[in-house]
Amino acid sequence: MEIVETINDALTFIDGYLGSAGYFPYLLIGVGVFFTLYLGFPQIRYFGQATRIVRGQYAKKDSPGDTSHFQALTTALSGTVGTGNIGGVALAIFIGGPAALFWMWVTAFFGMTTKFVEVTLSHKYREKTEDGTMAGGPMYFMEKKLNMKWLAVLFAMATIISSIGSGNMPQINNIAEVMSTTFHIEKWITGGVLAILLAMVIIGGIKRIAKVAEKVVPFMAVVYVVGAILVIAYNYENILPSFQAIFGSIFSGSSAVGGFLGASFAYAMDRGVNRGLFSNEAGQGSAAIAHSAAKGKEPASEGMVSLLEPFIDTIIICTLTGLVILSSGVWSEKHFNKFDRADMEFVVGDYTDSNEEHVKKLMIHLDEKRSVPSEIKPFTGTISLQEGKVISDGFTLLNSRSVAEEVTYLDSEGNPLTGEIPVSEGRLEDSSITVQGKSLIHSANLTALAFTKGYMGESGKYIVSLGLLLFAFTTAIAWSYYGDRASIYLFGPKAVMPYRIAFVALFFLGAIVDSTVVWTLAYVTVALMTIPNLIGITLLHKDMKNTVKDYWKNFKQDQAD
Structure with missing residues (x-):
C-alpha cells in the first residue's frame, strides 16, 4: 500500500x-449549551455591546496590550475565515449532505458563548513576555488558575501541532x-511564492500581522x-x-x-459539528491567543x-x-476530475x-459510523486495460464517495495505458498511474464550480x-502567531525563530501533499x-461568571463618572 494511503x-x-468519536459533537455542543444557560444567553444579550466595543466606543489609550479591539477581531477572524468557509463547508455537504449545514449553525450559535468564555479567561490570565509583548491563551489559565x-x-503542544495541521x-x-x-x-510554484510572502509577514510579529489582517479581512469578506x-x-x-x-x-x-449516495444522521451531525469547529474554532482555544494581545x-x-x-x-x-453549493446543484452531480489516491x-x-x-x-x-457491517469488500487482483479503458470486470471503482464513470488510466507521461495493473486491498499498487474520470468532487473545487453557476x-x-x-x-499568518506564542510558553523566546522557519517550510510542503x-x-x-480547552473552561465556570459580574459593575461606574 502506498505511503500516502498508509x-x-x-x-x-x-x-x-478524537474528533470523529461519538462523544465529541456532544462534548463540544454540550459545553456551549451549558455556558449559554449558565451565563444567560450572552451571545444574544451582549451582541450589541460587542459591536460598540469593537468600534472603539469605550477604548482607553492607556490600556495595556499590543493591538486594538478591531485588530484583535480581524486577526482572529483571519485565523478562522479560511478554507473552512470555502473548502470546509463543501466537504461537510459532500460527506454529510445538506443537514450538515444545520449542525454547523448549531455549533456556531453555542460556539459564540464558548468563544466568549475562552477569550475572557485567556485575556484575564495573560502575561507580558521578555520582549514586552503580551502572551495569553488557555495554557496560561490552565497553569495560573487551575494549577494544572x-x-x-x-494544550501548548497541541497548539503547535495544530498550527501546522489545521x-x-x-x-x-x-x-x-x-x-x-x-x-x-503548478502547485509547487504557488507554494514557493506564498511561502516567501508568508515569511516576510510573520517575521514582523503580531503588530505587522494585525496591520495586514485589519486591511485584508474586511476587503476579502x-x-x-x-x-x-x-x-x-x-x-x-x-x-x-x-x-x-x-x-x-x-x-x-x-x-x-444524483451521484450522492446518502448520509446517516450521525454522519451529518458529526461532519457538521467538525466542520463548524474547523471554520469558527469556537472551543478550540486558538482565537483566545490573538485576543490576549488586545489592549x-x-x-x-x-x-x-x-x-x-x-x-x-x-x-x-x-x-x-x-447556499451557493446547494442552490447550484453541483454538490450531487458528477464532474470530470483527476482522482486523488486517498479518495x-x-x-x-x-x-x-x-x-x-x-x-x-x-x-x-x-x-x-455504520451500525451494521458492510457487505462490500475491497478488491484485490489485476485490472486489464486497453488504451486507458477497462476491459475486465468483477470490480467497481469508487472515487470521492461516488461510483466513478468514464474512467481513464494514464501512465506517468500522460499516455493511455494498455496491459494489466495490480490492485491490493482496494488500492492501486503503482503510484505513478494517473486516474481520471467523472465522480463527485469536494472541498474548494466544489465551491469554485458552484460559483460558476450564476450571473458571472x-x-x-x-x-x-x-x-x-x-x-x-491570512489564516496561515494568524496561526503562525498562535504557534509562536505556544513555543514561547513551552521553550521561551529563543524557540520562536526555529518555529517560524519550520512553519514556512511545512507551508510549502502542504502545497504538494494529497488533499x-x-x-x-x-x-x-x-x-x-x-x-x-473545553475541560479547562468548564472547570473555571464560577471564575467566568464572577468576571462578567465585575465587568458590568465597573462598566456602570465608568459610565457614571
Whole structure:
C-alpha cells in the first residue's frame, strides 16, 4: 500500500478516538449549551455591546496590550475565515449532505458563548513576555488558575501541532489546488511564492500581522459575500428547496440524490459539528491567543468582541457558501476530475448508483459510523486495460464517495495505458498511474464550480480563487502567531525563530501533499486542542461568571463618572 494511503489510514484511526468519536459533537455542543444557560444567553444579550466595543466606543489609550479591539477581531477572524468557509463547508455537504449545514449553525450559535468564555479567561490570565509583548491563551489559565501545568503543556503542544495541521497545510493545499485548477499554475510554484510572502509577514510579529489582517479581512469578506449573493440570486428558485433539504434531513440523514449516495444522521451531525469547529474554532482555544494581545483592562470586554466571530464566520459566510453549493446543484452531480489516491477505492462486484439496492449497500459501506457491517469488500487482483479503458470486470471503482464513470488510466507521461495493473486491498499498487474520470468532487473545487453557476458564469471561479487565496493566506499568518506564542510558553523566546522557519517550510510542503491526507490531519489536530480547552473552561465556570459580574459593575461606574 502506498505511503500516502498508509498515513491517511493511520490518521483516520486516530481521528476515530478524537474528533470523529461519538462523544465529541456532544462534548463540544454540550459545553456551549451549558455556558449559554449558565451565563444567560450572552451571545444574544451582549451582541450589541460587542459591536460598540469593537468600534472603539469605550477604548482607553492607556490600556495595556499590543493591538486594538478591531485588530484583535480581524486577526482572529483571519485565523478562522479560511478554507473552512470555502473548502470546509463543501466537504461537510459532500460527506454529510445538506443537514450538515444545520449542525454547523448549531455549533456556531453555542460556539459564540464558548468563544466568549475562552477569550475572557485567556485575556484575564495573560502575561507580558521578555520582549514586552503580551502572551495569553488557555495554557496560561490552565497553569495560573487551575494549577494544572500538565494540561497547559498538553494544550501548548497541541497548539503547535495544530498550527501546522489545521492552520497551515490545509490552507496552502486548498490555495494550490484551486490555483492549479483555475489558472493551471503548478502547485509547487504557488507554494514557493506564498511561502516567501508568508515569511516576510510573520517575521514582523503580531503588530505587522494585525496591520495586514485589519486591511485584508474586511476587503476579502465583502468580495466573497457579494459574489456568493450573486450566485444565490441567479438560482433563486432553488433557495427554498435548499432550506427544505437542510431542515428536512436533520434527524433522518440525507437521502441519496444524483451521484450522492446518502448520509446517516450521525454522519451529518458529526461532519457538521467538525466542520463548524474547523471554520469558527469556537472551543478550540486558538482565537483566545490573538485576543490576549488586545489592549484593555476588562477581560470580559474582549470576550464580548470575540463572540462576533462565529456569527460572522459561520452564520454569515459559511451559510452563503452552503447556499451557493446547494442552490447550484453541483454538490450531487458528477464532474470530470483527476482522482486523488486517498479518495479512490476498488471494491469487489459491479455496482451502479441507479440501482436502489446497490445505493443502500454503498451508503452503508461509506458510512464510518455504520451500525451494521458492510457487505462490500475491497478488491484485490489485476485490472486489464486497453488504451486507458477497462476491459475486465468483477470490480467497481469508487472515487470521492461516488461510483466513478468514464474512467481513464494514464501512465506517468500522460499516455493511455494498455496491459494489466495490480490492485491490493482496494488500492492501486503503482503510484505513478494517473486516474481520471467523472465522480463527485469536494472541498474548494466544489465551491469554485458552484460559483460558476450564476450571473458571472465561468468568471465566478475567480471569486473563489481570490477569496481562498486571501482567506487561507491570512489564516496561515494568524496561526503562525498562535504557534509562536505556544513555543514561547513551552521553550521561551529563543524557540520562536526555529518555529517560524519550520512553519514556512511545512507551508510549502502542504502545497504538494494529497488533499485528503491534509484534511484528515486537520480533523486530528483540531480535536487535540479542543478537548483540553473545553475541560479547562468548564472547570473555571464560577471564575467566568464572577468576571462578567465585575465587568458590568465597573462598566456602570465608568459610565457614571
